[in-house]
Amino acid sequence: APERVKLSYVSLDRASAQADATAPDTQTLRELFDQNRSQFGEAERRSGGQLRVAIEGDGSAARETIQQLAAAEGDLETRAEQAEGAEYRPIDEAQQGDLPSAVGQSLFELGEGETSTPVKGDDGWYLVALESVTPATTPEFDDPDVQAQLKAIASAQQAQQAFADKSERLESLAYEAPNDLKTLADELGLEIQTTDWITREQGPGIGQYDAIRKAAFSDAVIKDELNSTPIQLGAERRVVLRVAEHEPAKRKPLEAVRNEVRERLIARKASQKAREAAQAALAQAQSGDGLDRLAADGGPSVEDAGYVRRSSRDIDARISEAAFNVSQPSEDEPRYRVTATGDGRIALVAVDGVREASGEDVQTPRAQFAQQQQRYISRLEYATLSDYLRSQTDVEINEDRLN
Structure with a gap:
């Protein structure tokens, strides 16, 4: 069983920091009101209109046009109709911040019924x-x-x-009173809480956090039996912990793992016997029998994969690796290799043909490198021997040796 601990801890957050706060007095509220007066009620709003002439080129044409319109008679909408490129827009109940800077400043300096002199903005007059x-x-x-x-x-x-003040005090107390949590809890008005069992890898409650588990299993907390330093969980939470109970790692009793041990021993012995039998099958294939002969009479299954590339994903990666690591076969003499597959089975791989990689097979930007690394494409077949070989061998587990 893995090493595990139960923790005692105190947790400081905004809510707990404010638990003993008193209601604000009238003077405090009055000061806040004066400081934030603009947040209450409605700001001043103004209505009217704006006439705009866009600035193009060096701006001289726009400047001349706006001066002519400033001297003209009538309201702004009427004046805008007198000059090509002049645009009129009404302003309805706008706050100063709703308008372009130059327009807003000018509008809020005017008296009712007044029209401004030409005002230059970022993009026009x-x-x-x-x-x-x-x-x-x-x-x-x-x-x-x-x-x-x-x-x-x-x-x-x-x-x-309150949270800032108590966080600072928590930092100090964690060093000033490192041997218990009561001092911290009493001075800061916090509750001492506890956890269930927590391991180095997981745990409930605050045990779900990596920072908590790392601190809980540190030498200072485990061996020296001290409080942890304050641990930050999120932006507004601090935790100080100590170990309440500690159980070192220990082996499970044999009765609890008997079946698991038996299965592992059976699998290990079966795999060993299967590999020995595979080596015997390899020798038989090299003597000239071939995979087809091995497959006869209910033997292992044989699969002809044809020509495959080194990067092919259609076959087991370990079978492919074994095929491309054998020496090049002769015309009538395949090359063989025994390998374990990705799922733990044993396979006898035969490479009986090689074809040089063609230009059509190289289509990536790293073509030259790939061509150097992948010098040939192999035609292979392989026999998956595990199930067959295991069916042909007996595996015996001596139960007395498990006791």
Whole structure:
């Protein structure tokens, strides 16, 4: 069984940091109201219109046109119709920030019924006219909605400050009182909590975090029995832990693993006998019998893969590797190799033909390198021997040796 621990810990977050916070007083709320007055009510809005002449080239034509329109009679919409390229747009209940900088600044400096002199913006010249003003509205300090917003602001600020202050104190106490969590819990108003069993790889609750498990199994915490340093979990949570219970790694009793041991021994012995039989089959194939002869009378299955490339994914990668690592066969004499397959079976691989890689087989940007590495394509066949060989051999497990 793996080494495991149970932990005691304290956890500091925004909610726990603010647990003993008091309600903000009237002076605090009044100061917040004065500092954030613009957040309450509605800002001033203005209506009117703007006439724009786009700047092209050196801008002289636009400047001349806007000066002529500034001297013309009538409202801006009427003036815009008098010059080609002049564009009029109405302004309806806009705040200053809703408008281009030059237009907004000019509009909010005008009195009702006034028209500006030419104003240059980033992309054109403007004339701006103000028709009406909707004054800003600011509710009273005692307005219920304002009070609710002020208290929410005050509460958020208190929580942020309390968390910062207690986080700093937690850092200090972790070093000043490293032998227990009670000092931290009492001074910071935190609850000592516990976990279930946690291993180096996994655990419930805070044991799911890598940082927690790494700290829990550190020498300072395990061997020296000290508190951990504060561990950060996310942006607004800190944890200090110590080991409450520790169980070193220990072997499982034989009774608990008997079946697993038996299966492994059977598999190991069967694999060993299968490989020995495969080597015997290899010698038989090299003497001239060939794979077809081995397959006769209920022997192993034989598969003819034809010509395959080194990079082919149609056959087992280990069979392909074995095929391309044998020496080049002669016209009437295949080359053989025994290999384990990716799924643990034993295969006898025969390469009985080689064909040089053609230009059509090389189509990637790394063609030259591939051609050097892949000098030939093999025609191979292979026999999967494991099932057959195991059926032809007996594997005996001495149960007395397991005790």
